[in-house]
Amino acid sequence: MELCSFLTLDSFITDPLTHDFMRKALLMSSLVAAVCGFLSSYLTLKGWALMGDAVSHSVMPGVVVAYALGLPFSLGAFIFGVGSVALIGFIKQKSRVKEDTVIGLVFTGFFALGIVLVSKIKSNIDLHSILFGSPLGISLSDVKQTILISLLVVILLSIFRKDLMLYCFDPRHAKTVGINVFFLHYLLLTCLSLAAVVGLQSVGIILVVAMLITPGATAYLLTDKFDNMTVISVLSAIISSLIGIYVSFWFDLETGGSIVLAQTFIFLFAFLFAPRYGIFKLKKLFAGYK
Amino acid sequence: METINYQNFRIEAENICVDYNGKVALYDANLRLKPGQICGLVGMNGAGKTTFFNALTGFVNISKGKIRINGESVRSAQKDQTIAYVPQNEGIDSQFPISVWDVVMMGRYGSMNIFRSPRESDVQAVKNAIERVDLTDHLSTPIGNLSGGQRKRTFLARAIAQRASILLLDEPFSGVDIRTEKLISELFIQFKNEGKTILLSTHDMIHVREFCDLVLLINKTVVAYGETSEVFTPENITTTFGGISPDFLFGPES
Numbered sequence: 001m002e003l004c005s006f007l008t009l010d011s012f013i014t015d016p017l018t019h020d021f022m023r024k025a026l027l028m029s030s031l032v033a034a035v036c037g038f039l040s041s042y043l044t045l046k047g048w049a050l051m052g053d054a055v056s057h058s059v060m061p062g063v064v065v066a067y068a069l070g071l072p073f074s075l076g077a078f079i080f081g082v083g084s085v086a087l088i089g090f091i092k093q094k095s096r097v098k099e100d101t102v103i104g105l106v107f108t109g110f111f112a113l114g115i116v117l118v119s120k121i122k123s124n125i126d127l128h129s130i131l132f133g134s135p136l137g138i139s140l141s142d143v144k145q146t147i148l149i150s151l152l153v154v155i156l157l158s159i160f161r162k163d164l165m166l167y168c169f170d171p172r173h174a175k176t177v178g179i180n181v182f183f184l185h186y187l188l189l190t191c192l193s194l195a196a197v198v199g200l201q202s203v204g205i206i207l208v209v210a211m212l213i214t215p216g217a218t219a220y221l222l223t224d225k226f227d228n229m230t231v232i233s234v235l236s237a238i239i240s241s242l243i244g245i246y247v248s249f250w251f252d253l254e255t256g257g258s259i260v261l262a263q264t265f266i267f268l269f270a271f272l273f274a275p276r277y278g279i280f281k282l283k284k285l286f287a288g289y290k
Numbered sequence: 291m292e293t294i295n296y297q298n299f300r301i302e303a304e305n306i307c308v309d310y311n312g313k314v315a316l317y318d319a320n321l322r323l324k325p326g327q328i329c330g331l332v333g334m335n336g337a338g339k340t341t342f343f344n345a346l347t348g349f350v351n352i353s354k355g356k357i358r359i360n361g362e363s364v365r366s367a368q369k370d371q372t373i374a375y376v377p378q379n380e381g382i383d384s385q386f387p388i389s390v391w392d393v394v395m396m397g398r399y400g401s402m403n404i405f406r407s408p409r410e411s412d413v414q415a416v417k418n419a420i421e422r423v424d425l426t427d428h429l430s431t432p433i434g435n436l437s438g439g440q441r442k443r444t445f446l447a448r449a450i451a452q453r454a455s456i457l458l459l460d461e462p463f464s465g466v467d468i469r470t471e472k473l474i475s476e477l478f479i480q481f482k483n484e485g486k487t488i489l490l491s492t493h494d495m496i497h498v499r500e501f502c503d504l505v506l507l508i509n510k511t512v513v514a515y516g517e518t519s520e521v522f523t524p525e526n527i528t529t530t531f532g533g534i535s536p537d538f539l540f541g542p543e544s
Contacts, residue, residue: 178365
């Protein structure tokens with residue numbers, strides 16, 4: 001800790017860059033943050049925070065099985081992510097249990113299955129890195145996968161940007177003018193599963209939902225324009241990742257937790273000081289009425 | 291300009307039924323509307339008004355019966371942008387970060403390319419539509435900053451920009467100011483002259499008498515349907531509203 005007092009801001013930023021693993025971590029986490037931040041606008045506006053939580057936890061058994069079978073972990077994660085949503089939809093339709101209850105019980109069931117599988121399947125799976133992320137120890141094959149998946153999600157979201165916005169805003173109108181709402185629903189779910197897969201490398205399964213909702217929520221407080229919201233969301237996600245990794249490097253903290261905490265602080269800052277929707281703005285308004 | 295055959299039916303719904311997971315929301319409902327007709331859809335909450343709209347737009351599937359829009363299937367009506375739906379103010383997220391211009395542009399999405407990039411004709415259609423509802427000063431205003439009436443006009447503009455020949459309006463007069471109400475009633479007359487067909491749901495009995503040529507009274511199924519002057523009787527209204535006297539609904543002078 002004493003080391004820090006000798007540091008200038010310059011070396012605070014440049015020193016870690018001399019390490020190969022740090023450069024890789026910063027790059028990959030920024031990429032992952034950008035992807036999750038992009039998607040985050042849609043999820044927060046659609047009200048899919050709980051769905052994000054469900055999908056990200058449900059990918060756990062998929063990751064374990066894929067590792068055990070030597071398959072790309074993204075494939076397993078994707079199947080279980082989409083599968084969990086299908087199962088949630090099925091149980092909701094066929095029973096009288098309320099939706100949030102169904103979501104809660106399905107994803108915890110999947111998550112528990114994942115944990116049990118890890119304890120039973122003898123392999124070199126590191127439970128800790130799945131649960132809490134390991135951006136500093138990312139392997140070369142994981143790097144390739146992450147880049148591929150990220151590109152895919154960004155391309156899909158870019159092509160259907162406006163349709164997805166319409167789907168979140170007014171699905172009935174979308175349907176009325178012949179836009180395939182069913183396709184958009186599953187497109188958004190697919191992107192959610194894929195983003196959860198890449199996001200879990202940075203911050204782990206337990207916290208990946210933060211990557212998917214916090215940047216969007218922050219941006220929502222700062223703008224009334226959808227395009228600006230996406231840009232702010234992506235930027236705040238990337239900045240949080242960089243801050244989180246630097247802080248974890250210098251102060252020897254858990255990286256995933258640091259990234260999410262940085263996001264939370266940025267959200268709190270917007271919550272308090274956002275020009276139009278921040279708390280202090282509100283207070284001024286109330287004072288004006290007196 | 292397309293020529294309109296005023297004898298052909300715009301909307302034909304025959305014995306349609308809709309159920310949600312076994313719960314019947316609407317059964318054996320019939321409706322036939324021609325170009326230039328304005329029809330009021332009247333019923334209690336939960337009587338199936340929104341379900342009727344949803345069936346016509348294809349937002350829910352009917353379990354029985356047949357719907358023809360301009361003689362064709364609902365699917366091809368969707369592709370042709372034939373039907374525009376103007377939602378209730380409560381039916382939309384007013385905090386969504388989107389401007390008047392963007393909402394009205396959504397009326398053009400169905401006829402744009404996959405990226406939904408506006409052509410000159412789309413921009414012009416949106417401009418004209420916004421002018422017709424008198425919101426030109428609010429082009430880039432977020433919908434969250436609009437009054438209830440202005441928001442209603444924004445969605446009307448979307449329907450105009452879509453150039454739909456059938457308009458479905460869910461409670462067009464609820465929660466709007468006098469100015470908007472006047473503007474909407476003027477638009478109705480224009481729409482009628484353009485040969486558009488309008489189906490609107492309302493709680494306000496005065497509006498039915500004022501605007502609607504026809505009225506469809508429903509309570510899970512059709513209670514009565516026909517010319518407003520003939521069908522909109524205190525007896526029928528009482529039946530529709532499950533035995534509540536029309537005095538209570540209209541005030542004693544009716």
